[in-house]
Amino acid sequence: MKIKKIFILIILSMLIIPINANAKTLGQLRAEYDALEKQHSSKNDEIKYTESEINAAQTRVNSIYTELDQAEKEIQSITNEISKLNVSILEKDKQTKELMKFFQLSKGESTYLEYIFSAKSITDFIYRVSVTEQLSKYNDELIDEMNKMIDKNNKNIDNLHKKEESLKALQTELSEKLVVLGSKKEKLYDEYASLEEDVKNSKTIIDYYVKAGCSEDQDISSCAKEQLPPGTKFWRPLSAGCITSNFGLRIDPMAGVYRTHAGMDIACRDLSGGKVYPISDGKVVTVNYVDRGGYGKYIIIHHRVNGQNYSSLYGHLQSIYVSEGDIVTKDTNIAYMGSTGKSTGPHLHLNICPGLNSCMSTSDVTNPRNYINFPAFDGIHYSYFYDRTSYYK
């Protein structure tokens, strides 16, 4: 029964709330902001974890260097010990051989007999015989023992070499891990920086709609219609084109006398397909659909860029795709370039004015180059551009 009720509620709420994929409320913007914040902070955690992994691996790599050093020293000292033992063995061996030689040579001969029989007593005699035998036996045992020690030492060296090998393998493994972790960290930092930017933008947009007086569940595109959308930069009004006339004094192409050209002329329609865009986000304040001289068909847009008001005018248009009151972004295709009004061929005439005005009066109009990075034009050779991205502000 309960489940059935919930279903009915869901269906009812779907009927009540208009489904519009583009419509967003301030509440939804806040939820998006919270989600971004969460991603941002978890990215930070990820970075911290990766950094601790890097530190641990680096510390282990360093400690392996110490361990390898110690193993090398141990091998060296054992090798020294083996050399000493070898020298001792040689000495003892020589001693024994000499003793044996003495034994054999002296058997039945005077020296041995002399030694034995020069004993002062029978006790001394027995002593002299046994000392000679024991000495030889003792030396043999010593050599045996030393050989055993050499074997043991060699085994130790083998073990140390094995230890060294496995330490070196671990070090290689850790170095490879460090490379992977390093590039992971770099990527995380990039993602973190871009999330930080997203969070900042999201906050600016929320602040804007709060100031515009939007309530939490109101569609922001309708509640902010009275406000100018905030922009941060200016963009070229065409995706490509060529400058055919600068702002300033020039010989009027129609009247043949010197006159101030209030804006900038951009032609080469084929390069851009004639699609005209606003120089920044804004609100369309005037649309003139009638071709009656002057700017012909034109659009005036108001902008708010970095807290300052601006107006822009797009003249000599062939077709217009927006209406007065429309909120446009820099990517809204507002018109198709043409040759209406006082024009000798298809081109866009662009005016930019500080403040909110019609942007027609020569006292308002300023040089578009003050705001947009257009290529230099010498007045004779057309200068071309192929993107909208280059800007001064």
Ligand SMILES: [Zn+2]
């Ligand atoms: Zn012009």
